[in-house]
Amino acid sequence: MASEDARYRETSQFQAWSFSPAQLAAMREKTNAIARQRIAERMLASASNPPTSNNTSHANTPDPSGHGTPNPTENSTPTLPDFLKPEEEALLVSFYVSELLRAADHLGVPDEVRATATVFFRRFFLTNSIMTYPPQEMILVALFVGSKAEGRFPRIIEFQQKFNTKQDILAGEFLLCQGNRFNFEVRHPFRALMGATMELRSYGDIDEQRIIAAEKRAHEILLFSPLMTDAYFHYTPSQIMFAALSLADRGLAERLIQETFHFVPPTTNNDNTPAVTPLPGLENQGIGRKEGGSKGITTNDERAAIVGPGIRDKVMGTIEACRNMLSTELPERKSHWTSESIFKSQIRPVRKKLTKCRDPDRWNLSELQRQRREAGVRRADSEERPAASNGSKDAAIFGGDLSADAPEKKRRKVDGNGLEDPFGGPL
Amino acid sequence: MANSPLVARPTDALQPPKSLPPSSGGTPSGGLPRSARGQQIAALARPTMDLMEQMNEDEKNKYIKGKKLGEGTYANVYLGHSRLDSSTQVAIKKIKVQKEYQDGIAPDAIREMKYLQKLRGHANIIILHSVFSSKDQNLNLVLEYLPLGDLEMLIRDVDHVRYGAADIKAWMGMLTRAIWWCHDNYVLHRDIKPNNLLIAADGEVKLADFGLARSFADPGVRMTANVITRWYRPPELLFGARHYSGAVDIWSVGLVFAELIIRAPYLPGNSEVEQIALICREIGTPTEENWPGVTQLKEYTVPSDVVPVAGKDKYMGRFGAVGSDGVDLLTKTLVLDPRRRITAREMLEHRWWKADPKPTPKHDLPKKTAGAEEKLAADLKRRNGMVEDDDVRGSKVARKLDFGTAR
Numbered sequence: 135m136a137s138e139d140a141r142y143r144e145t146s147q148f149q150a151w152s153f154s155p156a157q158l159a160a161m162r163e164k165t166n167a168i169a170r171q172r173i174a175e176r177m178l179a180s181a182s183n184p185p186t187s188n189n190t191s192h193a194n195t196p197d198p199s200g201h202g203t204p205n206p207t208e209n210s211t212p213t214l215p216d217f218l219k220p221e222e223e224a225l226l227v228s229f230y231v232s233e234l235l236r237a238a239d240h241l242g243v244p245d246e247v248r249a250t251a252t253v254f255f256r257r258f259f260l261t262n263s264i265m266t267y268p269p270q271e272m273i274l275v276a277l278f279v280g281s282k283a284e285g286r287f288p289r290i291i292e293f294q295q296k297f298n299t300k301q302d303i304l305a306g307e308f309l310l311c312q313g314n315r316f317n318f319e320v321r322h323p324f325r326a327l328m329g330a331t332m333e334l335r336s337y338g339d340i341d342e343q344r345i346i347a348a349e350k351r352a353h354e355i356l357l358f359s360p361l362m363t364d365a366y367f368h369y370t371p372s373q374i375m376f377a378a379l380s381l382a383d384r385g386l387a388e389r390l391i392q393e394t395f396h397f398v399p400p401t402t403n404n405d406n407t408p409a410v411t412p413l414p415g416l417e418n419q420g421i422g423r424k425e426g427g428s429k430g431i432t433t434n435d436e437r438a439a440i441v442g443p444g445i446r447d448k449v450m451g452t453i454e455a456c457r458n459m460l461s462t463e464l465p466e467r468k469s470h471w472t473s474e475s476i477f478k479s480q481i482r483p484v485r486k487k488l489t490k491c492r493d494p495d496r497w498n499l500s501e502l503q504r505q506r507r508e509a510g511v512r513r514a515d516s517e518e519r520p521a522a523s524n525g526s527k528d529a530a531i532f533g534g535d536l537s538a539d540a541p542e543k544k545r546r547k548v549d550g551n552g553l554e555d556p557f558g559g560p561l
Numbered sequence: 562m563a564n565s566p567l568v569a570r571p572t573d574a575l576q577p578p579k580s581l582p583p584s585s586g587g588t589p590s591g592g593l594p595r596s597a598r599g600q601q602i603a604a605l606a607r608p609t610m611d612l613m614e615q616m617n618e619d620e621k622n623k624y625i626k627g628k629k630l631g632e633g634t635y636a637n638v639y640l641g642h643s644r645l646d647s648s649t650q651v652a653i654k655k656i657k658v659q660k661e662y663q664d665g666i667a668p669d670a671i672r673e674m675k676y677l678q679k680l681r682g683h684a685n686i687i688i689l690h691s692v693f694s695s696k697d698q699n700l701n702l703v704l705e706y707l708p709l710g711d712l713e714m715l716i717r718d719v720d721h722v723r724y725g726a727a728d729i730k731a732w733m734g735m736l737t738r739a740i741w742w743c744h745d746n747y748v749l750h751r752d753i754k755p756n757n758l759l760i761a762a763d764g765e766v767k768l769a770d771f772g773l774a775r776s777f778a779d780p781g782v783r784m785t786a787n788v789i790t791r792w793y794r795p796p797e798l799l800f801g802a803r804h805y806s807g808a809v810d811i812w813s814v815g816l817v818f819a820e821l822i823i824r825a826p827y828l829p830g831n832s833e834v835e836q837i838a839l840i841c842r843e844i845g846t847p848t849e850e851n852w853p854g855v856t857q858l859k860e861y862t863v864p865s866d867v868v869p870v871a872g873k874d875k876y877m878g879r880f881g882a883v884g885s886d887g888v889d890l891l892t893k894t895l896v897l898d899p900r901r902r903i904t905a906r907e908m909l910e911h912r913w914w915k916a917d918p919k920p921t922p923k924h925d926l927p928k929k930t931a932g933a934e935e936k937l938a939a940d941l942k943r944r945n946g947m948v949e950d951d952d953v954r955g956s957k958v959a960r961k962l963d964f965g966t967a968r
Binding site: 141144145146164165168169172261262266278279282283285287288289290303304307308309311312313315316317318319325496503506507509 | 611612613616617663664665666668671672674675678679681682692694696697698746775776779
């Protein structure tokens with residue numbers, strides 16, 4: 135049987151959604167740069183194309199050879215707004231994640247739904263700019279899809295009753311799934327924590343109250359800190375669990391690690407194992423293999439590579455790094471994110487800036503979906519040919535149907551002016 | 562087979578995590594993404610596509626949609642092939658926007674995508690190559706093309722398809738490995754039946770339709786009892802159990818086994834009441850003696866004339882074609898008490914597999930080509946995990962009354 139590690143390496147969480155900090159930063163830069171360029175193009179296009187024209191020539195699309203933002207002085211079109219910088223986007227993503235967690239509390243969803251929704255939201259805004267799609271709506275979309283991914287299938291009416299919006303959630307669902315590349319499985323550290331406490335109890339010499347306290351605190355951390363940081367992009371669920379446990383009770387976490395990586399290789403070594411470090415479990419990976427899994431680990435070198443001091447130190451180093459990351463957003467930081475003064479001084483200015491540089495074509499989810507459906511129906515017979523879809527911008531230029539989502543528009547408008555609570559008052 | 566970045570699986574699992582998007586495409590470099598082979602496509606695509614839209618477009622462009630194999634209310638199924646390698650055929654299942662489901666993407670579609678990705682990499686699970694959205698916001702699932710129909714088709718065609726114990730052993734081996742893989746990954750399939758067992762060109766059996774699948778529940782979490790097509794539904798679900806295990810699938814596997822032997826559904830109840838009556842008559846009446854605690858299940862009702870649990874002898878008469886060892890395995894899958902029913906792993910360790918006759922090599926298994934494509938289309942366009950139960954889950958009283966007539 136393949137080891138847990140080997141299986142984890144088969145998940146989309148590892149293969150498609152794990153990054154080094156440098157990779158993550160580069161992706162965010164890239165997403166930001168693309169959004170700036172696209173939004174500039176769209177703004178210029180809609181400004182220069184009078185609503186009545188059927189212009190499809192994209193006259194303002196910058197020459198492919200020229201890179202970056204088109205120069206606004208080139209033609210006498212309106213000046214482009216000041217776009218958000220990647221770090222400003224990151225700040226807003228954090229803010230909206232804190233709002234997502236409050237919404238999750240409001241809905242009373244299980245831990246897995248809360249965490250999956252957050253991961254979906256963060257993944258979505260890795261390849262999509264917060265200037266392109268509305269984060270506030272995407273919070274609810276993430277909670278809706280997160281529930282589904284965890285096997286709970288909420289009625290949209292439940293969301294409508296609690297958050298007074300429905301159309302945008304349904305309209306954004308597909309986008310969110312696409313932005314998550316239809317990867318619906320997210321693995322979490324919650325079961326790992328249950329396992330760790332069971333393991334600690336089995337040692338028999340640890341005070342029960344201490345275990346209970348540590349589990350409670352670690353659980354509280356897991357419900358906030360990894361979700362508020364990039365932890366899920368960098369670390370495995372078990373590493374995140376160990377980091378949280380370490381923050382709750384460092385002694386207990388270290389005890390568990392010591393007990394796990396207990397192997398001390400004998401001084402004389404007559405093994406003929408290769409110098410390459412074998413990865414645990416891989417020798418047994420695969421399906422339909424012959425029986426006899428028990429003979430997986432044989433030599434001392436192999437044992438040492440799996441449960442010896444070398445790997446122990448490596449694991450401890452990783453957990454320490456994860457611990458440092460989590461410690462920047464301990465549960466006590468909740469008050470930071472809900473603080474009026476922080477909001478006024480740090481969040482609101484960026485949000486104001488955001489209202490000026492939103493994507494004119496993508497910001498209204500319901501309208502966007504309507505356009506795309508229409509465009510799709512028009513081309514239903516020629517799907518596999520990626521022909522240029524003309525005219526899909528028309529509705530955006532005309533302003534779409536105002537009647538259908540008028541209340542939502544209004545809500546957004548109010549919010550755009552900096553209303554403090556995106557959910558319409560204290561929860 | 563081409564790997565999709567959407568359900569990305571690098572061939573070498575040891576590779577460090579790759580940055581997204583994968584090296585093959587979609588890397589934006591200030592302007593139009595993608596060079597080389599994608600150039601033509603990118604040039605045709607809308608110039609203002611975002612990274613995410615471009616990735617979807619790239620994914621879609623990997624496949625060329627061919628003729629429509631079938632059309633249903635839930636989905637249309639198309640034959641397709643890879644743009645790069647036209648010999649790689651795929652089945653593209655385009656899920657329609659559901660009018661009656663007002664809550665967005667339907668549960669069965671979500672489940673199918675989630676679990677086919679999770680269970681990827683096993684020879685006996687249908688491959689999900691990719692998922693993309695078409696312009697009209699419909700989901701398209703690119704599935705492995707399995708041109709030889711399904712097991713139901715072979716079982717039913719008594720006139721033209723002949724098979725023996727060695728063939729049954731080969732098919733059962735593949736089914737058992739599939740279900741072991743599900744359970745070993747903590748997934749319950751919850752709809753095993755012959756027409757969810759599709760057949761690849763090389764004869765390999767592939768478990769499909771994960772529209773009712775779910776992960777094992779945490780202790781204490783209730784699950785629905787209304788799963789698994791009635792004829793293959795185990796007694797614990799018929800009695801309304803809300804906590805259950807992989808044993809529910811094993812019961813279904815046992816009934817597929819029985820059906821392969823007798824070439825007819827073994828327990829074809831027309832209603833839940835009749836289903837329970839059939840189980841009691843053929844396998845034995847569940848009682849506190851053979852299944853401690855069964856009477857506590859919410860909807861436990863059985864016909865008043867208690868039938869003792871059938872011994873191996875009774876099965877030998879009807880199922881003896883697979884030999885004594887085969888019958889032994891069959892009876893172990895049909896143990897009433899789910900806690901004592903054999904597990905998938907124990908099934909794989911059973912002596913029957915090693916007894917003569919040896920399982921037929923997959924290439925030599927009986928095939929049926931006529932009508933196979935239509936059958937595949939019919940299987941795929943069907944609503945996932947449809948449990949077409951029309952009888953209302955009756956009250957105990959109503960069931961008791963019914964036992965008098967339904968036999």
